[in-house]
Amino acid sequence: MPRTLDLMAPEVRANPYPLYAELRHTGIRQVEPGGMWAVSRYEDVVAVMKDPRRFSSAGLGQGFLPPWLPRNPVTESLVMKDPPVHTRLRGRVSRAFGPAALAALEPRIRALAEQLTEQLLLQQGPVDFMARFALHLPVSVLGLLFGLEPQQYPRLKEWADDLVNLPAGRHSPEEQVRVRESLASLERCFAELIQTRRESPGDDLVSELLRPDTDGSVLSQEEIMSFLFALLPAGVETTVYLLANTLAVLSERPEERARVLADRSLIPRLLEEVLRYEPPGHSSLRLVTEETELSGVHLPRGAIVVVLLAAALRDEGHFPQADQFLIDRERASHLAFGHGVHYCLGAMLARLEARLGLEALFSRLQDFSRTSDPLHWAPSLIARGPLALPLQLIPAPPLR
Template sequence: MPPSLDLMSPETRANPYPLYAELRRSGIRQVEPGGMWAVSRYDDVVTVMKDPRRFSSAGLGQGFLPPWLPRNPVAQSLVMQDPPLHTRLRGRVSRTFGPAALAVLEPKIRAIADQLTRQLLRHDGSVDFMSEFALHLPVNVLGLLLGLHPEQSPQLKQWADDLINLPAGRHPPEEQHRVRESLASLEQCFEELLSTRRASPGDDLVSELLRPDAEGAMLSHDELMSFLFALLPAGVETTVYLLANTLVVLSEHPEDRARVLKNPALLPQLLEEVLRYEPPAHSSLRLVTEDTELSGVRLPQGSLVVVLLASALRDERHFPDADRFRLDRERSSHLAFGHGIHYCLGALLARLEARLGLEALFSQLRDFSRASAELHWAPSLIARGPLALPLHLTPTHPRE
C-alpha cells in the first residue's frame, strides 16, 4: 500500500486534507493503519452512518480494545452499540444533555470561563492556550457534571487522551503498560464515584443516572461504567479541540479575527464554520456485517470501515469552495457531530462551552497572534487538535 495512504503518517497528521482530497477523487480505498476501507465522500459517509444494520458501531468498539488491553469499558458503551440496545441506553441518558439541563449549567460555565480568562491574562509574553484555558474549561465542566472533587479534574485530560488515542494502533510496549495502568486507575476512580453517589446522592449527572427511570428500570453497573468511560473523551476532547482549532483558524484569517473580536454576536456562525472547516472529530469506525457494495466497491463482511467525517466536510460536491474558510458561509447541515442514531449527545453542551468560553476571552482581548508558526497535532485517528498553542495576547485593558 502506498505510504501516502497512511492516515497516521507524520505528514498526514500535520495536514490530512490533501490525502482526504485524494481519497475523494479516487473513491473508497484501503488505507493504513490496518488496511481499513476509507469512506471519504459526503454522500457515502451519510449512507454508512444511517445504516447500522450493514455498518455496525461494533467497529468503533474494536478500535478501542486492542489485543494488549484486557479490558476497556468504553468498548461496550452507548456509542459502540446498535439498536435495539442503543435505543434503550440513549433514551435513558439523553435528557441529561437537553436544553433544560444546559440552562441550569450555563451560569456555572460562564463563571468558570470568566475565571480562566482572568488567569490567562495575568501572563506576560506568550502563553499556551491549550494548557491554560482550552483544557481547563471542559475538564472543570465535566468535573462539575460528575460531582468530582476539583483536585481530580486535572487527571481527566490524561485519561481522555489515553482513550481517544487507542484507535491510532501504534503503541510500543512501554506505552501499552502505561495505558493499561492509566485506564485501571480511571476505572477505580469511577468505581469510587458510583459507590459514593449510591450512598449519598446529589444533584450531579452520576446521581441522576443511578435513579430508576419512569418505568422503574435502572442502568446496570456495567452500563453505567461504560457510559462514564465514553463520556470522558467525548466531553473533554471535543471542546478542547474546538476551542483550540477556532483560535488556530482565526490566527490564519486576520480579517475574520478582527470582525469576531469586535462583534461577539458572530461567535455562533464562527463555531459552525470551524466545525466544518477544522472539526475536532475527524473519523469514526464501523464494522461491515455482510458483504455489501458501496459506490461500486465491494466491502467484505468483517472488514473495518473508517468514516472520514472531516473529509466529508470538505467535499466539494456538497460545500461550495469547500477548502476555504468562510465566516459568512450559509449554514447547512454538516457532520461534525456525526449523523443518524449516533449523533453526538453532547453537541449542545460542546457548542455552549465553546461559545461561553470564547465570549469571556474575546471580551477582554483586542487581538491575539500565534507565538510559533509550527504546530504539533495530537496523534489520534479519531480527533484532531494541537498539542500546544502558544499565543501572544493583547488585552483590551493592558495591566499597568
C-alpha cells in the same frame, strides 16, 4: 499497484487534508493502519452512518480494545451499540444533556470561562492557550458533571487522551503498560464515584444515572461505567480541540479575527464554520456486518470502515468553496458531531461551552497572534487538535 496510504503517517497528521482530497477523488479504498476501508465523500459518509444494520458501531470496539489491553468499558458503551440496545440506553441518558440541564449549567460555565480569562491575562509574554484555557474549561465542566473533587480534574485529560489515542494502534511496550495502568485507575475512580453516589445522591450526572426511570428500570453498574468511559473523551477532547482550533484558525486570518473581536454575536457562526473547516472529530469506525457494495466498491463481511468525517466536510460537491474558511457561509447540515442514531449526545453542551468560553475571552481581548513556534498535532486517528497553542495576547484597554 496503488501506493499505500497511511492515515497515521506524521505528514498526514500534520496536515491530513491533501490526503483526504486524494481519497475523495479516488473513492473508497483500503488504507493503513490495519487495512481499513476509508470512506471520504459526503454522500458515502452519510450512507454509512445512517445504516447501522450493514455498518455496525461494534466496529468501534475493535479499535478501542487492542490485544494488549485486557478490558476497556468503553467498548460496551452506547456509542458502540446498535438499535435497539442503543435506543434504550440513549433514551435513558439523554435527559442529562437536554435544554433544562444545560440552562442550569450555563451560569457555572460562564463563571468558569470568566475566571480562566482573568487568569490567562495575568500571564506575561506568550501563553499556551491549550494549557491555560482550552484544556481547563471542558475538564472543569466535566468534573462538575461527574461530581468529582477539583483535585481529580487534572487527570481527566490524561485519561481522555489514552482512550481516544487507542485506535492509532502504535503503542510501544512501555506505552502499553502505562495505558493499561491508566485505564485501570480510571475505572477505580469511576467505581468509587458510583458507590459514593449510591450512598449519597447529589445533583450530578452520576446521581441522575443511578435514579430509576419512570418505568422503574435502572441502569446496571456496567452500563453506567461504560457510559462514563465514553463520555470522558467525547466531553473533553471535542471542546478542547474546538476552542483551540478556533483560535488557531483565527490566528491565521486577521480580517476574520478583527470582525469577531469587534462583534461577538458572530461567535455562533464562527464555531459552525470551524466545526466544518477544522473539526475536532475527524473519523469514526464501523464494522461491515454483511458482504455489501458502497459506491461500486465491494466491502467484505467483517471489514472495518473508517468514516472520515473531516474529509466529507471538505467535499466540494456538498460545500461550495469547501477549502475556504467563510464565517458567513450559509449554514448547511454538516457531520462534525456525527449523523443518524449516533449523533453526538453532547453536541449542545460542546457548542455551549465553546460559545461561553469565546465570549468571555474575546470580551477582554483587543487582538491576539500566534508565535512562530510550529504547531504539533495530537497523534490520534479519531480527533484533531494542537498539542500546544502559543499565543501573544493583547488585552483590550479598560473601559473608562
